[in-house]
Amino acid sequence: MESEAKRSYRMGARAAAMEATRARILEAAVALWARRWYDDVTLQHIADEAGVSVQTIVNHFDSKDGLADAIADRLASQTEVARQAPTGDVPAIVAVLFEDYEGHGDANVLWIAQVDRVPAIARAAAHARGQHRAWLERVFADRLPARGPAREHALTLHYAATDVYLWKLWRRDLGLSREDAERAMCDLLTSIDPRKRNYE
Structure with missing residues (x-):
């Protein structure tokens, strides 16, 4: 036995x-x-x-879509671990984000291009958008206004300034070096700091 x-x-x-x-x-x-x-x-x-x-x-x-959903969950967990950055340190935040985009940005752009016709990718993209927003709220917690329209406006600007398509524009379409692209994003984030602007 x-x-x-x-x-x-x-x-x-x-x-x-x-x-x-x-x-x-x-x-x-x-x-x-x-x-x-x-x-x-x-x-x-x-x-x-x-x-x-x-x-x-x-x-x-179970299926191809089930596999895609599992990949989305796995990448979300990996992204959460990889994007650890000190709150308010813009150069460090940008460096962490670029490390992610340099490794996965091209694949992300390819997947996003298929959102309208592949339900599994649409689900993954929706989750990724929510995850990116939550990350922005965490790493820029020192500068975001209190709850309300001003905060939503500031988050919209920060989302646009850190979106993967902006990385693609600078690194792939315009051919900027990583150093120059990171500096551009830092300058953009500094320019939209809500503490220096009137959002009321």
């Missing part, structure tokens, strides 16, 4: 193997969707990239 310790070890090893397979599938899908349109990537492509069967993907995520 199998001992309790042996059974526990076997179950633990099985759970670890399943989690490793799940992570491999997620990484494969992220890699493919970072450079190709959502509709152009099939479950078979992801299975081949991850070294698993399509059925294994279905067992873990």
Whole structure:
């Protein structure tokens, strides 16, 4: 008869193997969707990239949209961890944001372009917008007005000044160096500081 310790070890090893397979599938899908349109990537492509069967993907995520939702959750958690910045320190805030955008900005722009036709991406984008807004409220807590129209206006300006499309404009479309683009964002954020403007 199998001992309790042996059974526990076997179950633990099985759970670890399943989690490793799940992570491999997620990484494969992220890699493919970072450079190709959502509709152009099939479950078979992801299975081949991850070294698993399509059925294994279905067992873990139910469907392609289920996999996309899981990726959105995973990236949201990673973003939360990566975007740690001291409140009110504009250069540090911008540096942290650029570190994220330099690694994931191109993929983000590609996904955003598909929001209107892929429900899973629309859900992910809506969550990302809420997450970015919450981050802005946290890192700029020292400068934002109290609750009300003035705060909403200030948040709108800060959102525009830190949006991934502005990063794309500077880094990809205009070809600015990262240093120059970071300096531009710092200047923009400094210029819209509510403490220096009248929002009433």
